[in-house]
Amino acid sequence: MMNYQKIQDTYVVRLDRGEEIMTKLTELAEEEGIRLATVYGLGAVTDVEMGFYDVTKKQYYANTFSEDYEVLHLNGNVTTKDGAPYLHVHLTIADSAGRTFGGHLNKATIAVTGEIFVRVLEGTVARKMDETIGINLMEFVE
Template structure:
């Protein structure tokens, strides 16, 4: 991963075989990022995304191992239990033009990925909600 900071925003370039969540987590830890919004695009070879069932309170995971274009990556960096907490959603297109997406669990770069991390002033933590079954923003 290579990155540069411009004002309040980091611009990242990921290399082949790098995993997006791992790279963003490493950046957040190294740079002390407490609160940020994330965006990106790129080329992937592996993608693992899930959808949350609000009734059963479980995630259903889908895994794809094929050439894909990351057409949208969006989310936040907050804090939970004293560590960076990444909440990202991704949409990727496959060779047939279908879009695959959901809550991002894993994404491995095939060629490159270009990400932006715009830091925000302050800090937001998360707490687990028994009622909903998710880690929610705690203002």
């Protein structure tokens, strides 16, 4: 079960074996009313799906990884889209031979533990679809 504690402007989050990162971070943002934040962390994962965006085709391509991997770096942000939390997270992982893989995180299940920090920022940054590029770009709200 996800455990977290707020220390000053940062939520220190521990995810346990079997929890899915994007689902739990979205739950945290919804429960705590987080509208703008940076996200970073490490841990160990399995059942990973990461995407690579092809701007010419305006399409994400997913790569899946089903073994256990060390999280070398998880980083991203929380903004909003249509008033709801919107997570944009990237992940770099390494296998038992030290080979690394990375991309736009779609999902990853904790294999051992996840140690994630969510630093809340004041203000709001929304997302809006940019038809030219084909993704939800940040839109600054006054």
